[in-house]
Amino acid sequence: MKRAIVYALITVFSAVLALASSAPAAKEPKRTIDDQEMETLRKTAPKVFIDGYRLDFDFIRTEITFVNYVWDRREADVHVLITQQRTGSGGREYTLAFLGLGTYAGLNNELKFYSNRTETNDEVRKGLVQILKLGLAPYAARTPISKILSLNTERAIKPTAAGDKWDYWVFSIGLRGRLTGERSFRYTALNGNISANRVTPASKFRLGVSGSLDESRFDYEDYRETSSSRSRWLNSLYVLSLGGHWSAGGSLSLSYSTYGNIATGINLAPAVEFDVFPYEEATRRQLRVLYRIGLTYNKYLETTIYDKLSQTVFGQALAATLSLTEPWGSAEVSAEGSHLFNDFDFNRLRFSAWLSLRLLKGLALTLDGRYAAIHDQIALRKSDVSLDDLLLRRKELATNYNYGLSVGFSYSFGSVYSNVVNPRFGGGF
Secondary structure (H helix, E strand, C coil), X not given: CHHHHHHHHHHHHHHHXXXXXXXXXXXXXXXXXXXXXXXXXXXXXXXXXXXXXXXXHHHHHXXXXXXXXXXXXXXXXXXXXXXXXXXXXXXXXXXXXXXXXXXXXXXXXXXXXEECCCCCHXXXXXXXXXXXXXXXXXXXXXXXXXXXXXXXXXXXXXXXXXXXXXXXXXXXXXXXXXXXXECCXXXXXXXXXXXXXXXXCCEEEEEXXXXXXXXXXXXXXXXXXXXXXXXXXEEEEEEEEECCCEEEEEEEEEEEECCCCEEEEEEEEEEEEEECCCHHHCCCEEEEEEEEEEEEEEEECCCECCCCCEEEEEEEEEEEEEEEXXXXXXXXXXXXXXXXXXXXXXXXXXXXXXXXXXXXXXXXXXXXXXXXXXXXXXXXXXXXCCHHHHHHCCCCCCCCEEEEEEEEEEECCCCCECCCCCCCCCCCC
C-alpha cells in the first residue's frame, strides 16, 4: 500500500514538473513610469517641424506623441518636408524628406506614401501618419524617450504575384450642379466631365471631355435680362518618356465656346520637353523647358474683327518653368512666349511667379504674381458688345494685357511648442 502511494506521488510530481517545464516563462511586469518621469522623457524627445500643404496637423499631433512639435524651423531638431503630386490612378504620391538639424545634422532620409483615389480622407491621413512614425523613429531612438517605444509588425502576408486587370487605365465621370438665387436674381450652373487616363513610367495618356452651362437671370422692377454661356471641350495628351531628362509627345483638342466666339476649334500640337533635373526629383525641384509647334483651325460663331468666319493658323511656343521646394520655402517661376507663323505680330508673352519664403524667425512672405502681354486675339467678335455682356463678362473683350498680384506676410511668436490639440468650438467662435 505504501509502495502504491509512493508511485502515485511520483507520477503526480512528474506530471506537474512536465507542465511547468513546457509552460511559457512568466513575463516580468513592466515598470510603471510615473507622470514626473514621463514629463522628463518628453522634454528629451526630438523637436519636429512639419512642413507641408493640406495636411491634418491636429491628427498628426494626436497620433504621434513621442516627439515635440514646434512652429519654427529654427527650433527644430528634425524638419519634415512633405511634398505631393498626383499619380496616374488619380491618387497622390507623398514624398517625406526627413532633414536632421543641429545635433542630428546629416541624419537625413526620404520615404514615400501613395494614396488611392478611392480612399477616404481618414484612410489617407492614417497611411501618412504610419510613414511619419517610421521616419521619425531613428531620431527618437537616439533620445531617452526610446525606452518607452516599441516596434510592432502586423502578421506577414505571403508574397503573391499581383496583376492589374485594368492595365493602368483609370476612368472618371463627374457631374456638378449649382443653384443660387434671391428675389431679383437667379444663377444656375451645370458642369460635367468624363476622362480616361493611363500613366506608367514609360508613357502618359490622358483623354477628357467636359462641358459647362452658366445662366444668370435678373428681374428687378422693369429690368429683365437672361445671360448665359456654354462651352464644350475635348482634350487629349500623349507623352513618351525618353530617359531621365527628356520627354516627347503631343496634344489634340476640340472646343466650342460662346465666350470665345468658337463654333468649332481644333488644335494639334506636338511637343518636346527637357528637365535639367532628373524627373524623379520632381517633388523637390524642376527646371523644365517645353517647346511645342501647333496647327489651329477655328470656325467662328460670329464674324471676327478681321472679317473671318473661319481660319487656319500655325504657331509655336517656348516655355520655361523653375519649381523648388526647400527648407527655406517654396518658389515657382514660369515664362512662356508664343506667336503665329502667319503673322509674327500675333504673339503673347506670359510671366508668373509664386514665392513662399521664411524671412526670419516666425516671419514668412507669400508673393503671387502674373502678367501677360496679349496680341493674339484672333477670335474677337466684330459686332458691338452690349452693356450686359460687358458687365457679366459673357463675351471676350479686346485687351493687350492682363495681370494679377497678391502679397501677404505672416508673423507668429510666443511658445514654439504645438503638442496640444483642443478641438472644442471648432476653429473659431
